Amino acid sequence: MAATKTHKTVRQSPPLDLLHHGLVAALLAMPLAIWLSGALVYHAPWAADSLNDISTYQVTMWAVPPLWATVVSLAFLAPSKRVLWAALLTGNALVWGLLRAVQA
Amino acid sequence: MKAATLRNYLSVHTWTGILAGTLLFIAFYAGALSMFVPEITHWSRAEPARNNASQDGDALVAAFFAAHPSIENATLVLPSESNTAPLMRWGPRGTTPQQVELDAQGQLRPVAAPAGEAGRFVDYLHRKGGLPLALDSAEPVIGLIALLYALALISGVVVLLPSLVKDLFVLRIGRNAKRMWLDLHNLLGVASLPFHVVMALSAAVFCLHDWIYAAQGTLIYPQGLRSVTARTQPQRPPVTLDRTAWRNPTQLVRDAAHAVPGFSASAIEYRGLGTPKASAFMAGTDDAHFKRRPREGFAVLDPATGALVQNNAAPGQGSAMARAVVSFFALHFGSYGGMPVRLLYAVLGVMGAMLFYTGNVLWIESRSKRLRQRPGVMEQPRHVRAIAAINLGASLGCVAGISLALVAARWLGATPLAPDTVLHSTYYATFTACLAWALVRGAQQATVGLLAFAALATALIPLTSAIIPLVASLAPWAQVLDKPYTNGLAWVDGLSVAGAALLAATAWITHRQTGRHRSTPTSQTDFATPALN
Numbered sequence: 067m068a069a070t071k072t073h074k075t076v077r078q079s080p081p082l083d084l085l086h087h088g089l090v091a092a093l094l095a096m097p098l099a100i101w102l103s104g105a106l107v108y109h110a111p112w113a114a115d116s117l118n119d120i121s122t123y124q125v126t127m128w129a130v131p132p133l134w135a136t137v138v139s140l141a142f143l144a145p146s147k148r149v150l151w152a153a154l155l156t157g158n159a160l161v162w163g164l165l166r167a168v169q170a
Numbered sequence: 171m172k173a174a175t176l177r178n179y180l181s182v183h184t185w186t187g188i189l190a191g192t193l194l195f196i197a198f199y200a201g202a203l204s205m206f207v208p209e210i211t212h213w214s215r216a217e218p219a220r221n222n223a224s225q226d227g228d229a230l231v232a233a234f235f236a237a238h239p240s241i242e243n244a245t246l247v248l249p250s251e252s253n254t255a256p257l258m259r260w261g262p263r264g265t266t267p268q269q270v271e272l273d274a275q276g277q278l279r280p281v282a283a284p285a286g287e288a289g290r291f292v293d294y295l296h297r298k299g300g301l302p303l304a305l306d307s308a309e310p311v312i313g314l315i316a317l318l319y320a321l322a323l324i325s326g327v328v329v330l331l332p333s334l335v336k337d338l339f340v341l342r343i344g345r346n347a348k349r350m351w352l353d354l355h356n357l358l359g360v361a362s363l364p365f366h367v368v369m370a371l372s373a374a375v376f377c378l379h380d381w382i383y384a385a386q387g388t389l390i391y392p393q394g395l396r397s398v399t400a401r402t403q404p405q406r407p408p409v410t411l412d413r414t415a416w417r418n419p420t421q422l423v424r425d426a427a428h429a430v431p432g433f434s435a436s437a438i439e440y441r442g443l444g445t446p447k448a449s450a451f452m453a454g455t456d457d458a459h460f461k462r463r464p465r466e467g468f469a470v471l472d473p474a475t476g477a478l479v480q481n482n483a484a485p486g487q488g489s490a491m492a493r494a495v496v497s498f499f500a501l502h503f504g505s506y507g508g509m510p511v512r513l514l515y516a517v518l519g520v521m522g523a524m525l526f527y528t529g530n531v532l533w534i535e536s537r538s539k540r541l542r543q544r545p546g547v548m549e550q551p552r553h554v555r556a557i558a559a560i561n562l563g564a565s566l567g568c569v570a571g572i573s574l575a576l577v578a579a580r581w582l583g584a585t586p587l588a589p590d591t592v593l594h595s596t597y598y599a600t601f602t603a604c605l606a607w608a609l610v611r612g613a614q615q616a617t618v619g620l621l622a623f624a625a626l627a628t629a630l631i632p633l634t635s636a637i638i639p640l641v642a643s644l645a646p647w648a649q650v651l652d653k654p655y656t657n658g659l660a661w662v663d664g665l666s667v668a669g670a671a672l673l674a675a676t677a678w679i680t681h682r683q684t685g686r687h688r689s690t691p692t693s694q695t696d697f698a699t700p701a702l703n
Contacts, residue, residue: 131378135370
């Protein structure tokens with residue numbers, strides 16, 4: 067058991083993997099967070115009455131950093147590079163679809 | 171949670187922390203002081219005597235409009251603790267403004283405008299994280315640092331969760347230095363977590379909003395951002411160009427207080443003068459509500475009718491969305507609840523600076539400890555020594571630099587030297603000297619001296635306040651430096667006394683600890699990193 071553990075620590079290089087995870091997540095979380103901000107705030111059904119309000123598009127902008135940070139933080143749960151890419155690309159596609167659906 | 175997952179989050183926490191920590195220390199320490207921007211400005215600048223200035227703001231505005239009919243924007247600053255009589259200010263943004271007041275005979279006369287404001291200098295240090303760059307260049311850097319900081323917060327909480335209940339209120343002060351620093355770091359972090367979440371996310375927005383708006387204009391607004399902003403412009407009837415038919419400032423202040431209960435005006439900025447879109451942006455306080463700026467909210471009035479034409483930044487007014495936006499700003503600025511909240515924010519700001527200092531020390535301790543376990547390794551490697559010295563030198567250099575910059579600005583206020591030059595050169599010279607001293611001597615050797623130096627520099631602030639009245643009575647040149655002692659000046663002096671005492675006590679404790687461990691080689695002592703808390 068102990069031997070396996072040591073073996074794993076030697077073979078994996080967590081900082082490098084994490085750098086890849088971090089950079090990919092930081093990049094792909096951007097469009098995701100922006101589409102999500104549009105879907106959840108500006109184009110959401112509950113904001114329909116406040117589109118002429120100067121503050122609505124400001125709140126939509128304020129929503130981006132918390133959404134971005136949440137997505138990037140969750141990305142470190144992805145056990146491999148393949149899962150990470152798949153999850154983020156699927157997430158982007160789903161959120162883009164959601165935005166299109168609420169805009170329609 | 172799996173051990174491997176925890177280990178990954180610990181790595182994320184460590185690396186985001188070490189990349190952002192030192193800049194965040196400066197941003198937080200200067201940010202804590204920026205809770206007192208007007209008081210710091212008032213404390214450090216030479217203020218012209220305003221002998222026999224008229225208190226009639228209405229007459230001042232009327233005389234100003236008659237004398238300067240073509241100026242588009244001008245601000246009436248109402249009397250306050252740091253402004254004894256109303257004055258009219260105008261000029262392009264980013265340049266030294268022109269100012270006039272009325273004399274006792276009702277004639278306009280110029281008032282020398284300050285060429286630099288120490289409070290604004292401290293605020294800019296806060297917004298730039300101390301980087302010697304233009305604000306526009308520094309802000310994107312700080313925005314990215316704020317995002318790293320948000321990740322450090324989330325990953326730090328994830329790492330702490332499994333042992334949260336067990337470790338939170340335990341502070342193990344003893345021979346295990348790393349344990350002590352970790353306990354302190356956790357306690358500071360958890361105790362002020364909501365404050366840090368607010369700061370990280372709002373700082374990211376303040377610095378990166380242009381980029382985010384641009385991306386949203388492309389990705390979520392099919393007709394672009396401009397079409398979205400255009401539909402939010404309030405429609406109102408044109409304003410008469412005859413300014414003699416407008417409401418005077420006293421009436422406008424009353425109109426605003428009527429429309430926005432609890433609103434107490436401090437300045438009226440006339441915008442769009444000479445156009446049918448003219449408006450009166452009235453700045454004012456109301457401690458019972460969130461405010462859009464560090465001290466003030468805004469009520470926008472029609473200057474001819476006194477009608478409230480825009481309420482989205484007026485304290486306690488506006489739609490739910492408007493109140494949400496104002497709350498985001500106010501939570502960052504601490505602009506609610508008045509002085510008690512400002513003091514709380516100043517304490518939380520200093521605690522935040524300590525969080526980053528302790529985080530960096532943990533990084534250094536972990537590496538030192540790991541290396542100490544290797545046979546034959548007698549001292550810290552060069553990069554660990556460099557990080558330790560930078561952490562110490564930059565932190566105490568910032569503390570000492572700000573204190574000395576304020577003192578220099580006050581004493582040199584009577585000379586032709588521009589206050590901005592004095593502030594910048596004193597701060598960066600002190601900062602660089604402290605950093606160089608720490609790098610040359612090493613963190614271990616430089617700590618006590620730098621702490622004592624920072625304590626002395628900070629103590630010079632109240633000492634200056636005590637000495638200047640004495641000098642002013644003896645030397646005519648020093649008379650312009652003296653000023654009536656107000657509550658605002660007492661806050662600056664009082665907080666500096668507290669800061670200097672804290673720094674001096676830390677220097678003394680560290681000196682005794684270093685003495686106790688002097689016989690042990692650096693690489694083996696458990697207090698390899700000096701205490702600074």
